[in-house]
Amino acid sequence: MxxxxxxxxxxxxxxxxxxxxxxxxLGMEVLDVGAGQATFAMAxxxxxxxxxxxxxxxxxxxxxxxxxxxxxxxxxxxxxPGTSATIDLRIDYMRPATPGxxxxxxxxxxxxxxxxxxxxxxxxxxxDARPVATATGTFTVEAP
Amino acid sequence: MARPRPEPVQVVKQRRDAxxxxxxxxxxxxxxxxVEFERRGDELTAVMPFSDTLIGNPVLPALHGGATAAFLEMxxxxxxxxxxxxxxxxxxxxxxxxxxxxxxxRLPKTVGFTVDYLRxxxxxxxxxxxxxxxxxxxYASVHVEAWQDNRARPFAQATGHFVMPxxxx
Numbered sequence: 105m106x107x108x109x110x111x112x113x114x115x116x117x118x119x120x121x122x123x124x125x126x127x128x129x130l131g132m133e134v135l136d137v138g139a140g141q142a143t144f145a146m147a148x149x150x151x152x153x154x155x156x157x158x159x160x161x162x163x164x165x166x167x168x169x170x171x172x173x174x175x176x177x178x179x180x181x182x183x184x185p186g187t188s189a190t191i192d193l194r195i196d197y198m199r200p201a202t203p204g205x206x207x208x209x210x211x212x213x214x215x216x217x218x219x220x221x222x223x224x225x226x227x228x229x230x231x232d233a234r235p236v237a238t239a240t241g242t243f244t245v246e247a248p
Numbered sequence: 249m250a251r252p253r254p255e256p257v258q259v260v261k262q263r264r265d266a267x268x269x270x271x272x273x274x275x276x277x278x279x280x281x282x283v284e285f286e287r288r289g290d291e292l293t294a295v296m297p298f299s300d301t302l303i304g305n306p307v308l309p310a311l312h313g314g315a316t317a318a319f320l321e322m323x324x325x326x327x328x329x330x331x332x333x334x335x336x337x338x339x340x341x342x343x344x345x346x347x348x349x350x351x352x353x354r355l356p357k358t359v360g361f362t363v364d365y366l367r368x369x370x371x372x373x374x375x376x377x378x379x380x381x382x383x384x385x386x387y388a389s390v391h392v393e394a395w396q397d398n399r400a401r402p403f404a405q406a407t408g409h410f411v412m413p414x415x416x417x
Contacts, residue, residue, distance in 0.1 A: 127304075157352070162322070168312065172304075189310075195362075196359065196362065197359060200357075210351075
């Protein structure tokens with residue numbers, strides 16, 4: 105794929121992911137999409153709270169951010185010709201996200217075969233040094 | 249020795265339903281996704297009524313994998329909490345009034361959650377049930393299955409590990 109084609113593809117992916125109804129409902133923001141890389145952010149919102157005792161965001165909202173970000177990384181990989189759907193996604197939670205702080209997810213698609221894209225990601229809040237969660241997932245690759 | 253007379257069914261149902269309502273309504277994200285829980289005895293079925301805001305791929309259209317993951321995770325957490333509370337609800341040890349007033353039991357915390365996407369999530373209502381595979385003093389393991397039109401054709405399943413809430417408050 106030429107650089108121009110790749111640039112066009114990345115712009116399309118940014119547009120596609122910026123328009124996903126569920127991502128919009130969660131206020132997700134596309135910060136960056138590159139060749140097999142993606143960075144998304146989600147602002148803190150009291151409606152997303154999972155633990156009313158602490159005000160910590162529900163793991164499900166973090167999953168949605170991770171899934172979206174991993175999907176964008178999978179689709180933006182130069183060896184992936186089409187759209188991708190999640191096959192599986194595993195998320196490990198290292199610590200609760202600090203209430204009030206935005207969550208940022210960074211995903212990297214590190215391998216693509218004819219049928220599967222392999223992705224890993226991590227999420228941080230205001231403290232970059234200590235990840236909130238990590239994810240590993242596999243995504244479908246459509247036949248070209 | 250005579251068995252104690254069973255409580256009237258309305259009293260039992262009222263207490264169970266009030267406990268479930270308090271547990272579920274205490275979590276804002278469950279409300280945000282519009283998820284509801286139906287109860288038959290101690291069996292819970294989570295329902296996620298379809299809404300346009302749950303769409304991930306507008307072209308197909310399909311449910312967002314993140315909405316599905318969140319639906320499964322909240323079903324697991326409520327299912328696990330419910331199983332922990334059940335004996336207290338039944339014995340009457342749990343003060344339902346205090347629960348309804350916002351004194352919620354501490355919830356289990358997710359350590360890891362793995363979702364398998366088996367089929368495309370259709371733009372329809374989704375249902376899920378959790379099964380507690382192991383519930384120990386410190387850790388629990390829960391399996392969840394979600395389906396739409398056919399119970400025998402799940403569209404997603406998940407396994408999660410949780411750290412139990414501390415019993416000493």
